[in-house]
Amino acid sequence: MGEAKRKATVVFDTMWRSTEMMAAEITRGIASKGVEVRLFNLRNSDWSEIIKEIVDSRVIVVGSPALNMGMYPTVGGFLTFLRGIRPPNKKAAAFGSYGWGKGAVKAMDKELENMRFEVLPSLEIKYVPGEEELKKML
Numbered sequence: 309m310g311e312a313k314r315k316a317t318v319v320f321d322t323m324w325r326s327t328e329m330m331a332a333e334i335t336r337g338i339a340s341k342g343v344e345v346r347l348f349n350l351r352n353s354d355w356s357e358i359i360k361e362i363v364d365s366r367v368i369v370v371g372s373p374a375l376n377m378g379m380y381p382t383v384g385g386f387l388t389f390l391r392g393i394r395p396p397n398k399k400a401a402a403f404g405s406y407g408w409g410k411g412a413v414k415a416m417d418k419e420l421e422n423m424r425f426e427v428l429p430s431l432e433i434k435y436v437p438g439e440e441e442l443k444k445m446l
């Protein structure tokens with residue numbers, strides 16, 4: 309497994325773009341700290357390419373909207389894909405938009421813990437993030 313650089317990878321999927329807005333702001337926040345960061349929408353990215361970036365990163369940030377008390381299927385699929393890689397010594401954090409009962413972040417945290425990531429505090433926002441909420445992500 310490659311030596312992890314001072315680098316982060318942000319991956320997400322979204323239905324109506326709230327989680328995408330959060331992903332963009334989180335990416336901007338990481339970059340503003342001088343850390344190299346790449347952002348991937350799972351819907352239009354090559355997952356093998358994302359895995360390569362993750363192997364190279366110290367931190368992975370995963371975003372999903374809440375869907376039926378869980379995470380979006382592509383995000384669940386991607387974490388299943390990642391499980392086979394068992395990336396060692398990395399930190400991970402989950403984020404996402406929800407509407408009522410939440411569920412995605414809890415499910416992502418559980419998967420990430422099972423993969424032995426050091427799981428950092430998560431971030432959930434109800435529906436579309438407001439300007440103040442977006443600022444908090446920087």
Ligand SMILES: Cc1cc2nc3c(=O)[nH]c(=O)nc-3n(C[C@H](O)[C@H](O)[C@H](O)COP(=O)(O)O)c2cc1C
Nearest residue numbers: 323324325326327373374376377406407408409410
């Ligand atoms: C089919 C469907 C199921 C949903 N299930 C949940 C749920 O279980 N819990 C919840 O908090 N929100 C649920 N939502 C609401 C979305 O999580 C919410 O609209 C969120 O803002 C979508 O984020 P996005 O804009 O990134 O797609 C559901 C939405 C849809 C369309």
